[in-house]
Amino acid sequence: MYRREFSQTVDQWSEEEMNHTLKREIQLARNIQMKLLNGEHPEVENGKVSGVSIPARLIGGDYYDFHILPNGKLRIVIGDVMGKGIPAAMLMILTRGAFRSAAESTKGPGETLAAMNKAMYQDLRTLGSFVTVFCADWDPENRQLTYANAGHNIPLVVRSKDEVAEIPKTKGVMIGGLPDQDYPENFIILDEENIVLFYTDGIVEAQDDEREMYRVERLHQVLLDNHHQDVHAIEESIVNSIHAFTQGVPQKDDITMVLLKVNQEKTDITSYNSPVIHP
Amino acid sequence: MESSIRVVKEENGICTFRVSGVLDYSTMNPFIEEIQSIEIGTKKVIVHFDELEFIDSTGIGAIINLVHDANAKNFKVEFQGINEEIEELFDTIGVFQIMEQLKMEEA
Structure with a gap:
């Protein structure tokens, strides 16, 4: 009865009332997403992590997060929900909840992805959707990055001013693709001043007014040109490079990245601050 | 670019x-509508990608839903004419692994 009365009320709204309400609710949804994305993330002693997410529309479906483990490691996650706008944003929130729950109770990134898939599979299949997620554990003691992949693009590692490459691949099906999946882990050892960039495909698929894509080669060059900078300056350089390339052309996909840079000394996790979320 | x-x-x-x-x-939308209209009794769906220039996550989602539909409705799916870039994308995301685990044909 309540539902029927509510539906009739909405149907009776004028177009102006509907537009006004929708604008207000989308703005509120954007605020919720920005605040949730803008949660705590660790500041790393003798090293830095940063994260930024720029939705193509008012709200988006990209996601990144950090979680400090009891053993002192840092768990990093980045994800990209299928689709755009409000539907993707709703599933991004679902992904965030699944990661935060899984990160508390799993030993490594592979187990985290398996737990997320277990939690989300049925809902995503019902909705005909999926999420690509890359998850990594950073151990500042031995500078080891252990990672697992659920269908996401492979991060880049910058070893020197002349060397940037994908980290060694590890494959796994996207979250929501198949039930009961295992996600094999791989690892790399990072040297001092190495940089790892986790990113979503909205960066390399950003388009200019002639539909030319930004592509990974441009991203490589920005990373090499700015390898000596700190993570926030590198992040800004990448965003500026994309803006310079797209020349204000509205983008179809969200742009999200997480940067990890090892400095010259041993890395310890010491405190928290907030990530920068550009509107 | 039109589709x-x-x-x-x-x-x-x-x-x-x-x-x-x-x-x-x-x-x-037209692609999703065509997938939804696949008739009962269909034995195989062949998708030709020769002229496909770009596919995003929504497009891949439709392909994955086609694969799951095929498994549920007992018909085969075959991909033809996939270029290297799209093949790498499908491989990374896990499209081929889904087909393999559901015991279906692939390109």
Whole structure:
């Protein structure tokens, strides 16, 4: 009865009332997403992590997060929900909840992805959707990055001013693709001043007014040109490079990245601050 | 860039899709409608990607839903004409692993 009365009320709204309400609710949804994305993330002693997410529309479906483990490691996650706008944003929130729950109770990134898939599979299949997620554990003691992949693009590692490459691949099906999946882990050892960039495909698929894509080669060059900078300056350089390339052309996909840079000394996790979320 | 879907349904139960241009969030609906209209009794769906220039996550989602539909409705799916870039994308995301685990044909 309540539902029927509510539906009739909405149907009776004028177009102006509907537009006004929708604008207000989308703005509120954007605020919720920005605040949730803008949660705590660790500041790393003798090293830095940063994260930024720029939705193509008012709200988006990209996601990144950090979680400090009891053993002192840092768990990093980045994800990209299928689709755009409000539907993707709703599933991004679902992904965030699944990661935060899984990160508390799993030993490594592979187990985290398996737990997320277990939690989300049925809902995503019902909705005909999926999420690509890359998850990594950073151990500042031995500078080891252990990672697992659920269908996401492979991060880049910058070893020197002349060397940037994908980290060694590890494959796994996207979250929501198949039930009961295992996600094999791989690892790399990072040297001092190495940089790892986790990113979503909205960066390399950003388009200019002639539909030319930004592509990974441009991203490589920005990373090499700015390898000596700190993570926030590198992040800004990448965003500026994309803006310079797209020349204000509205983008179809969200742009999200997480940067990890090892400095010259041993890395310890010491405190928290907030990530920068550009509107 | 526009997208077009050409569908040929043969009497032997084989249904052929030819997708061209861009298969993304803004061009997906005709493709989804064609997938939803696959008739009972279809034995195999062949999707030709020769003229496909770009596919985004929404397009890949539709392909994955086609694969799951095929598993549920007991018909085969075959991909043809996939270029290297799209093959790498499908491989990374896990499309081929889904097909393999559901015991289906692939390109």
